[in-house]
Ligand code: OOG
């Protein structure tokens with residue numbers, strides 16, 4: 001059997017995504033896949049996307065809420081990279097046939113006014129680097145069977161990233177109480193989950209600070225102009241062709257995503 005290597009991890013994840021094929025946990029086959037190696041694999045995966053013409057547009061956090069951590073059985077947040085190929089414009093349908101087993105989650109999104117670089121970033125300093133706050137909706141699509149993974153697996157898999165929508169209307173961060181900003185997630189008109197911004201690390205600005213500090217340990221930072229997805233506020237819901245998913249916020253906008261496809 002072929003030995004495992006970072007290159008093989010990257011190729012395995014890349015072909016799973018392109019062929020819309022779920023795979024088993026990499027950590028089962030390669031127990032040596034630790035967190036640092038997994039982030040190196042993620043960086044290589046992104047490098048290959050950029051070499052193929054994609055453009056980096058932001059940073060995402062994953063597993064920042066208890067709802068998400070409990071569902072996935074992992075208590076540690078992680079970061080990933082967003083590219084323009086993942087952007088869905090408002091009102092555009094989700095093409096189910098391009099994905100493996102998509103799930104949708106509501107997120108609070110930031111557009112950055114300035115760079116944000118750790119270490120030592122606090123929620124207060126993080127909030128001052130934000131230009132505007134937006135309603136977000138993320139479509140995650142783990143390349144792992146049944147969304148079953150250990151932390152290094154999901155890190156290498158760029159935090160299950162696949163598609164996302166950000167409301168074009170942005171709000172001044174100074175005029176919002178994001179801790180109390182409430183969100184309702186509906187599928188086909190039915191409420192499936194609710195939460196407030198407090199679910200995200202106590203405060204979405206804490207999540208932003210966490211991202212900056214975590215990226216700094218790997219020589220990275222958040223750049224001015226970039227989008228930051230602060231992590232699913234509620235648990236994510238599976239979607240299928242014909243479904244309509246809606247996320248509605250108190251102050252931030254509502255976003256609706258229609259799922260199209262054949263299977
Ligand atoms: C991992 C990615 C999580 C979030 O917002 O928590 C994520 C997963 O649940 O597959 O994007």
Ligand code: MG
Nearest residue numbers: 105138231232
């Ligand atoms: Mg997410």
